[in-house]
Amino acid sequence: MKRLAVVLTLILAFAFGITAAHAGKLEEIKERNKLICGVKDSVNLFGFVDPDSKELVGLDIDVCKYIADKLGVPVEFKVVTSKNRIPMLVQGSVDMLAATMTHKFSRDEKIDFSITYFMDGQKLLVKKGSGIQSAADLANKKVGTVKGSTSEKNIKNAQPKARVISYDEYPQAFMALKQGKVKAVTTDSGILAGLKAGDDNPEMWDIVGPFIASEPYGLGVPQDDSAFRDFVNKCLNQMWLDGTYHKTFRKWMGYEVPEGWTMELWPM
Ligand code: GLU
Secondary structure: OHHHHHHHHHHHHHHHHHHHHHOOHHHHHHHHOOEEEEEOOEEOOOEEEOOOOOOEEOHHHHHHHHHHHHHOOOEEEEEOOOOOHHHHHHHOOOOEEOOOOEOOOOHHHOOEEEEEEEEEEEEEEEEOOOOOOOHHHHOOOEEEEEOOOHHHHHHHHHOOOOEEEEEOOHHHHHHHHHOOOOOEEEEEHHHHHHHHHOOOOHHHEEEEOOOOOEEEEEEEEOOOOHHHHHHHHHHHHHHHHOOHHHHHHHHHHOOOOOOOOOOOOOOO
């Protein structure tokens, strides 16, 4: 009898262990009744604090809200930086990242990514009349960008003679440009457009150069949880097909989704 009890306990423990191992993010989020999204809070147009409502707003915020809505749970935002966002996802402090993050194979070693939900490329923000047109003009000049970003690596490859100064977030790099501490700020053109548009004197700044690198944004999701990744990809497809993506894009970018780009759409 005692032996039977032990065997039964073992069977139950084993069965429970299997279930627990398979209980992925989707179940965890539903059980917790909350989606925790890692977002930026100082990137105009993508993830920033609305000065009136004091709420987080932007394209990345709207993407999180759409997915939370499809999950039927409220969303909680946690602020991330370019440097700490992947560790935060790996540690489980956030369920997902919607944080202007480029999908790179090297990043894919630690986390997984959704399909591309925003397509951009890296450029330069300079003072009007600076004479700087491209990375070629940055030899022996200081250029500001952000720690842990692709921009930081790409500019070093594009112009090894530039002196790259990395800040925690983009507004600090822009402040350095205004104070004359750097001659350019480099990152994705949408982020640069947000810096320029958010300034008191936008006409003082130019976004220049051919693209230094291509920057396809993916949502960061935990490694090896295909049920959650599939769900997120399905939400993105739905967001495109029901028109929400186009509305959201227009709202934040101020123009239509470029004709040459479409989200990867999978038939049902
Ligand atoms: N998209 C680039 C990256 O993922 C630059 C923007 C950012 O720092 O988030 O690194």
